[in-house]
Amino acid sequence: MNTEQSYPVRPPISGDNPFELFRDWFADAEKNEINDPNAMALASVGEDGAPSIRIVLLKSYDENGFCFFTNTLSRKGEQLKHSPHAALCFHWKSSRRQVRIEGRVQPVSEKEADDYFNSRPRGSQIGAWASLQSSHLDSREMLEKRVKEFEEKYHGMAVPRPPHWSGYRVVPTLIEFWQDMPFRLHDRVIFTHDAKGAWQQERWYP
Secondary structure: OOOOOOOOOOOOOOOOOHHHHHHHHHHHHHHHOOOOOOEEEEEEEOOOOOEEEEEEEOOEEEOOEEEEEEEOOOHHHHHHHHOOEEEEEEEEOOOOEEEEEEEEEEEOOHHHHHHHHHHOOHHHHHHHHHOOOOOOOOOHHHHHHHHHHHHHHOOOOOOOOOOOEEEEEEEEEEEEEEEOOHHHOOEEEEEEEOOOOOEEEEEEOO
16 A cells, blocks of 8 residues: 655755745745744753754844844853854745754844834733743742733833843854655755855755
């Protein structure tokens, strides 16, 4: 009995600009993924050398890198401060595609952080103040109490961005595009920077 899944008919990965290719794949994911096509795994390393991974949301990207926002005092913030390198992975299950990104991490500008924070729903802005991210919480009620305290503090006012809340940009040195193919003969194309900063492309065995 043939148990091989059906696969979409599509040509091998092609293109010489990784950012244009990512744009096309991301647009496809936005059409086909049910929830959060911008969800990506973020891997970082702590002082003990042990890796840590979690899901965050991509909020913007261009040829300078891929941006996400968080509490900089969180566990991932402390890890990125210690070791400013990270790996990202998008897995678009409906499209049967992945994109892996490795690179240096740098903080976004104050303006970028302000602009994005100001675009968030007010409840999320309050939450950025109320949550002592990655620290011990005695009870859910304590978090809800802190939310009410900050709602009262900023009642009738614009909520300012907390000084400990900002964004990071992963500046890629490697971008891999992977798509599922029949019989596990997957398609993999890797882009890496050469000594002059230009992107070089090669295909890898699955």
